[in-house]
Each structure stands twice: as structure tokens, then as C-alpha cells.
Amino acid sequence: MDFVALNIPVADEAQAEILTAELADFPFESFETDSGVLKAYVPQERLADCKSEVDALLARYGVSGRYISIESQNWNALWEQHFPATDIEGRLRIRAPFHDPAPAGETEIVVMPKMSFGTGQHATTWLMARAVLDLGVAGRRGLDMGSGTGVLSIVAVRCGAVHVDAVDIDDWADANCRENLAANGVEESVEPMLGDVARIAGRSYDFILANINRNILLRDMKAYSAALLPGGDLLMSGFLEADVPAVVAAAEAEGLHRVAIASRDGWMMVHVRK
Incomplete structure (x- = not known):
């Protein structure tokens, strides 16, 4: 599969974050500044x-972009140049196969992201992964909605989750997720599911992880609430601070109450519970 890079000069990090949030509503699959x-x-x-x-x-927004074609055979080399390993408070390292292994005593997850979102380096993935570490998922069943590389599913299983459904609408992400599950030896505990929120109809979960974007979260909140068991947790990210009131209000309208809010580099994570 060939890709196109849209290169947009930005004034500062804040503008980059706003444009990233806007472009996430289109079929862009990865971003970097x-x-x-x-x-x-x-x-x-x-x-x-x-x-x-x-x-x-x-x-x-008063900006212009330049479209540059990227041949698929060059993609892995591009990732090796721009994808650093990610450390989450010394408790978890998310790295690619070409990075050095994690220090002794630190849990690691190895992903080759290709074009799937979820490398750990983006603030939203970092926030979600840290939240999973602290959530207490051992012995519970979960959903990773918009799973991308499958990294959050892998984190959940490493934290003791007994099963995770990994749902993504993109066939490239679905294939990459399967590769990463096998590479981390958790393929028996995670079920990749190609499709949208309709795939979870009739299923029930103890926790749901949804790192997508504001518009999809608002649209699918009713389905998330319906799939959550009483006492179940919903972790959401993929949006900016200005979007928090809308996300929280939509959750509360579906019987989900706010537990915690966290931020990193302007991006937000909201934890609600049924």
C-alpha cells in the first residue's frame, strides 16, 4: 500500500495539535511534527x-500543505528514522524491533506500527497506556475500540485482562494488529475484529478503551454505554482540552459518571464509569 504525506508548516505546537485533531476526522492514519x-x-x-x-x-486556518507520495517499500525505513521508543514512567516501554530492549525489570511491548496509529509516542496513546496500567484490568474482559496497532490491547493483556476485542475499521490496521499480537505472544487473548461499532452489538465488557476522536466518541457513546457492564470503565482519548465538556456531557447523558481527567501535551484522557 502506498501513502501520501501531507506536509503542513505550522507556527507552533499548539497549531499542530489543533490541525491534528481536525485532520483525525479524515482517513489520515498517523501524524508527526x-x-x-x-x-x-x-x-x-x-x-x-x-x-x-x-x-x-x-x-x-490560513495554512497550506504539500502532498508527497511515499512508496510502501520505504515505509519501514521512514519509521526507523522517526519512531522513538516510548517510556511510560519506568513501568512500560513501547518499542519497535529495531530499538534496544527495555532495561531489566521494565515491561516492554514490541510493535512495528507501519501505518497504524498507536506507537506510544503520541500523547493520547501514552495517556491511555498509563491509565490501563492503573485501572486494574486483571481478570476482566475489555474492548479496544479503534485499536490501530493493537498496542492498548497488548497492554491490557500484560496487565492481566483475560480477553480483549480489538476493533478497527481499517483493514491495514487490522492486519498490523494481528502481526503485533503474534509478536508479543498474546494472540490467544485478543480477538481482532474488522469493522466499526456495530461489531460490538450484543457484547458486554468490563472496560472499554476508545482512543479515536471527539466526533466518533460522541456519535458512539450510546453503544459504549450499552456494552459496558455495571461498574465498567470507559477510557477515552483522541481530543483536546476544549472538547472535554462535550465528551463528559455525552457520557453523563448515557449514565456514565466522571472518574478522572488527565492531560499530556495538550491532549486529554477522560475516564468515566457506569
């Missing part, structure tokens, strides 16, 4: 469906 340039990666075959809307979005 390097030397004042936001780089958003989208499958080449999906760009035509959204290019005019993306260009209009950039125009509204």
Missing part, C-alpha cells in the same frame, strides 16, 4: 475522497 512541519499520512487510494475537504480546512 518535525522541525515546524506537521506531517499527516493517508493511504493514497483514500486521498481523492477527502482532498477537497482537507484543502478547504487548511484554507480556513
Whole structure:
């Protein structure tokens, strides 16, 4: 699969974060900021469906972007240049196969992200992974909604979850998730499911992890609440501070009460419970 990188010069990190949140509503699958340039990666075959809307979005913010084709055979080399290992408070290291192993005593997860979101380096994945470490998922069944690389599913299983459904709408993410589950030896405990929220109809969970974006969270909140067992936890990220009131209000409307809110680099994580 070939990808296109949309390179957008940004004034500062705040502008990069706002544009990332906006572009996350389109089929962009990964983002990074390097030397004042936001780089958003989208499958080449999906760009035509959204290019005019993306260009209009950039125009509204007074910025312009340059589209650069990336051949698929060069993608792994690109990740080796730009994907650093991620350390979460000395308790967990998320790394790629080309990084050095974690120090003795530190749990590690090895992922080759390719084009799937969820490398650990993004603030939202970091927030969600840390929250899972503290949630108490041992012996519980969970859902990883918008699972990407499957990294949060793997974290949950490493923390003792007995089973996790990993749902993602993208076939490339689904395939990558399966690879990473096998690489970490947890394929028996995680069920990848290609599709959207309709895949969880009739299923019940003790916890749900949803690292997506504000619009999808608001749209699917009713389904998340319906799938949560009483006392179940919903962790959500993929949005900025300004979006927190809307996310919390939508959760409360579905009988979910706020437990905690955390932030990192302008990105937010909301924990609610049924």
C-alpha cells in the first residue's frame, strides 16, 4: 500500500495539535511534527475522497500543505528514522524491533506500527497506556475500540485482562494488529475484529478503551454505554482540552459518571464509569 504525506508548516505546537485533531476526522492514519512541519499520512487510494475537504480546512486556518507520495517499500525505513521508543514512567516501554530492549525489570511491548496509529509516542496513546496500567484490568474482559496497532490491547493483556476485542475499521490496521499480537505472544487473548461499532452489538465488557476522536466518541457513546457492564470503565482519548465538556456531557447523558481527567501535551484522557 502506498501513502501520501501531507506536509503542513505550522507556527507552533499548539497549531499542530489543533490541525491534528481536525485532520483525525479524515482517513489520515498517523501524524508527526518535525522541525515546524506537521506531517499527516493517508493511504493514497483514500486521498481523492477527502482532498477537497482537507484543502478547504487548511484554507480556513490560513495554512497550506504539500502532498508527497511515499512508496510502501520505504515505509519501514521512514519509521526507523522517526519512531522513538516510548517510556511510560519506568513501568512500560513501547518499542519497535529495531530499538534496544527495555532495561531489566521494565515491561516492554514490541510493535512495528507501519501505518497504524498507536506507537506510544503520541500523547493520547501514552495517556491511555498509563491509565490501563492503573485501572486494574486483571481478570476482566475489555474492548479496544479503534485499536490501530493493537498496542492498548497488548497492554491490557500484560496487565492481566483475560480477553480483549480489538476493533478497527481499517483493514491495514487490522492486519498490523494481528502481526503485533503474534509478536508479543498474546494472540490467544485478543480477538481482532474488522469493522466499526456495530461489531460490538450484543457484547458486554468490563472496560472499554476508545482512543479515536471527539466526533466518533460522541456519535458512539450510546453503544459504549450499552456494552459496558455495571461498574465498567470507559477510557477515552483522541481530543483536546476544549472538547472535554462535550465528551463528559455525552457520557453523563448515557449514565456514565466522571472518574478522572488527565492531560499530556495538550491532549486529554477522560475516564468515566457506569
